[in-house]
Amino acid sequence: MISPAFAADSAPFSSLIDVNFILINRIFVLAVTLLFFTSIFFIRRSRSQEIHPRIMSPIKLSIFGSLLLYAELAMSGMPSYQSVLQGVQTIIVLVCLAKLVNYLILDVYLRIHTQREVPTFVRDTVRLVVYLAAGIISLRLVFKIDLSAIVTTTTVITATIAFAMQSTLANALSGFSIQTDNLLARQNWISIKEKNLFGEIVNVGFRYTTLRNLENYLILVPNSVIMQSVVTFHGSKESVNKPAIQVDVMLGYDMPPEKAKSILMQALRDDTEVLEHPEPVVRLITLNDSGITYQLKFWIDDPSGRIRVQDAIYSRVWYSVNRAGYSFPFPHRQIISSEAKAPFTFSREHIAEELRQSELFAVLEAASITAISEQAPVMVFGPGEAVVNQGDGGSSLFMVLKGSLEVSVDGLVVGSIHEDSFFGEMSLLTGEPRSATVSALSEVWLAEVTKELMEPILVSNQSVLETLSSILAEREARTIHSQTIENDATSAGSLRKEDYLKRLKSFFRL
């Protein structure tokens, strides 16, 4: 039966597989395949069992192969056609043989051995190995290509194939791990948060793991995704330690937590799918803007009932809450209207007290003190802030109620002013621009006494005018001294005091 060409070619490969054996026994292989699968066909038919394509296709193939064999014999006088037919026929024989081997391993040996359906992953792996072997042999026999020699000697091809098969290999290797992991066995429910997946494992294949979600969709998840993601195990109907289900319910602030907890617990107990053990738990979790959040923790037998039970519990809670005379919270927003509040508050009594202690107003009678304290606005300055600037116009005097200030002329510090003292009297009394810049050294509280407020006081209190004149003269002298223009500050000050008094009297028409 073997052609001379095949006999010659097969010699170098005999070390791998006894090719001659296959070639010589082509009829034998076809006959055995046909006989074996036909018997299976009739047995299954007599038992009214399903006839899989994996039974029908080898029958058809072996019949076709036999016909080709006959054609090959008939064309013995036409060697070119004969060799083509021979090639096709060899492939068919090898495929038949592969199908026979697959069936014997998967549907006979493993089925009898494990007494259950062979997992898709094992089925795929065995098929892949067997077909790969058949493919390599047909490449050698029909196309005279020694694949192993090419792959091992050509680094580039090896690298290319390895690169191209990267993800396939990753999935296949991941498939092996998934297969060996009990938590990832069929019928277990898992979720992959980052992929938003939740479903029951229905199959672990060579490249994919198939999940059936709650909507009954089949989702093919690449094995490598499962291996690289955080997978949450939700158990199965059979698992002993089932994970809890947690749902949140928000109820209003008008419902006391004890009442809320008892309504929620009752809703859980009334559901037949919620297990009695472990006992359900209801906890107050947070006090939110609009209401109080309670967490319901419970266990159910069948992970697929998750949404169904959640629906039943929420519905029951709604009725119970409304029956109890409460409603569910909605976003609340309270609008508070109020006047802007000054950051500092000063009591007029406090200001009057400060005025009484001051060097300028200590001599005044109570009525004048009250008039100033009630009419003088109080201002607060922070450290470093200038109250008056040199050269600016101004007609107010400032009483220092709290804090200290620094006086500078042309950038040169000429003096300082402390609590119970005052400044700004020069412009007020003379009408001239501010003679110096006065800045706060600390937080200062100042009562501003305007010229209008000061005038009647000066008219009725000569002593105030005198005090002012002397302080004014003294400060002027100190300023001049600081600027080293005048040497005899005291004599210049006393002279000036009289000058000022005269000027002031005429200024206020006294």
Ligand code: CMP
């Ligand atoms: P007036 O000129 O209105 O504005 C700046 C104020 O600084 C001035 O009034 C005085 O009250 C005050 N002043 C000027 N020189 C001195 C000084 N040497 N020591 C203390 N206070 C001063």
